[in-house]
Amino acid sequence: MKILFIHQNFPGQYKHLAPMLAARGHDCSALALKVTKPTNWQGVRVLPYALLKRTGQNLHPWLVDLDTKVTRAEACFKAARTLRDSGFTPDLILAHPGWGEAMFLKDVWPTARMALYCELYYLTGEEHLDFDPEFARQDSDLQTLRIRLKNLNNHLHFAHADAGLSPTRFQADTFPAEFRGKITICHDGIDTTQARPNANASLRVNGRDTLTRSDEVITFVNRNLEPMRGYHRFMRALPRLLKERPKAQILIVGGDEVSYGITPPNDKSWKQVFISEVRPEISDHDWTRVHFLGRLPYDQFLSLLQISRVHVYLTYPFVLSWSVLEAMSCEAAIVASDTAPVREVIRHGQDGRLIDFFDQEVLLEEICSLLEDKTERARLGRNARKTIKETYDLNSVCLPKQMQWLSKVMNGMTL
Template sequence: MALRVLLLHQNFPGQFQHLAPALVNRGDDVVAVGRRTGSYPALAGRLRWLATGGNVHNDLRHGDPERRLLAPWHQARRVVDCLTPLAASGWRPDVVLAHCFWGDALLLDDLFPAAPLVALLELDLSSPQVWGGAASPGRRQLQQWADALAIRRMAVGVTASRFQRDSYPSWLHPRLRVIHEGVDLQACAPDPLARLQLPGGVNLGPEAMVLSFAARSLEPLRGLDRLLAVLPALQRRLPRLQVVLAGACDRGCYGAAPPGSESWLAHLLARLGDSIDRSRLHTPGLLPRSQLRCLFQISRLHVYLSRPYVPSWSLLEAMACGAPVLASHDAGVEGLVLEGVNGRLLPADDPHALLDLLVPLLEQPAAAAALRLGARRHVAAHFDHRHCVSAQIELLDAVARGQELPSP
């Protein structure tokens, strides 16, 4: 029997990019609520996508702490306003899947008190595992008060990796399931003919010595400072090297805000001054998905230097495209990058080790051939989006029908 499914995510589709079409295609009645609307052209007329407006992400990063605390409440009210006409028409969800951090599910009971909630829980920000256990855990607990209330309300929670699950206290683990969103292995695949056209006329292909780095925003939390710290020496040793930093250059998204009015990229580059060759450093901003895949396909080495945090989609997509990976050895990449099998691992915050590994991996592409193959095989074995979506749907079905959930 078809389900009525409500998907809440302020940045919809977000983690539901593969799940939402799968639900619609099997005949479920799906309503999605996000900050803005968009479209799945193949699902036109079959997916109801409602927009709340507002910008809760910016509100949660505002300098006024009161505004940050109230941001989830205002987002919850926008969601209720958006869904009230639908509820008045008699529509009721059989199950709700919500990314709860921004407050989207806070007032769920005002409209749908009987609807079971599956809560997408990304990370416990106050965990000592996150950001290396840096200070101010109390403030981080306040940042995720909407998550805390969702945990009380939910039938079950979902996280994408063991590291993310383990950031939460052990008493909560029996109520959490680890299911990744998955990677589209057809879209993200090796292509020996791939080329990347960058602004300014730069055209790069597999013959170039390309070092890739990708993040939603270029900031220290994602390891930008670690890479730029060794860039002068790296460029001196490798005159043919082309470095591509893909990501928003004008803001920080996850970690601390940059000093003053500068972006983190501008701040860190200013400190390097004339010690680097800017003509061999490319910062194209946020690339469209097709161009980002081209970057991974031509990359001689993909660098992933995030502090312990939510593992980036770009890491798995780069591996699916056959890019060998050099990553910081911490809990955030455990089970994803396997030393000598699908990538190389280096001790965190060791610039000498970083430089010593970067140079031979970039100079000797043939030696990294086994890593390329291992990277693709690992993602195909564990993160094929078809298998991940099947596990997500199986969980939603069980919750909607009130079935007892198997042990995690």
């Protein structure tokens, strides 16, 4: 079977599925922006394409997002047409539609089956758009209209899609009924042979101290440090946390950009905004125990999770992060926000502790309680890893289910 992958940052969520399909003898190709010449990645032929140069034009602000996606879709369409003219016709297109690239591919290959990675359909209810009152937009009615237009990209893709795959029920259930019926729930998968406990783990922090499991390490991870992932709630807990835990080492992982949500004011990063807010309440001595590590190579990231005594994960009702599942797989004791995507994975008191996203007092209590209770940390960690192995394990659960799903997609069934 000939398979074409489309992902803005290939391999992205296909990093396990694509090599497996190639290893099983399928002819796998990918169109990608981030390569400059044809290359081979684990058996997948990766072909470059480039965005077309655009002259400036006046657009309504609500249409800028769609304009960006159509620009990518046009470039990908032209690259696909060239690929078709060279003799390549895929039986199956696997695409992440989030950046628009796959919008016109069925116009190139009308007989190909198309299956989408359904990450999120943006919702406008109070529990989504205005979840955090601190960052609520001034005119929520107007923001509702803006979000409706943001979902045009989903509609333009689903008009031509044969099936969808979503990693969690929460994410799948954001889609309207006419889409939801095509979506199968299956996570990308956690490699529990890599993300596993390691009693001998250590991590050198900022080129100075080496921390191990004998240290009181509290970890917090975002792709980028921003409010949608609770960075502000965690930072505001630090002044008291550092005073109450004089031996604690705080390890914070994440970049300075914006992945989701609104941009910070005054050309600052959210990281700096909340450092500036809390720093006057923290002594110079205590501040030496707060370590911003940026983005870590994966082996160092796993070491960080393996030495963590308490791992804090906070999020709006949004896409669930891989990092919290990897932390669970490493048997970290988790304190997480009691929000819908997290409740799907963590049962309070069974494999983690859930707290109100906005309750800073309870956040501190739960962190300190677990730091004092080695037996409870170990119990939660064991249960957390058991949950991951039973439900999210890459090789025994997720990849087999994805392969079954693909078989059904190619046979005309989607559920």
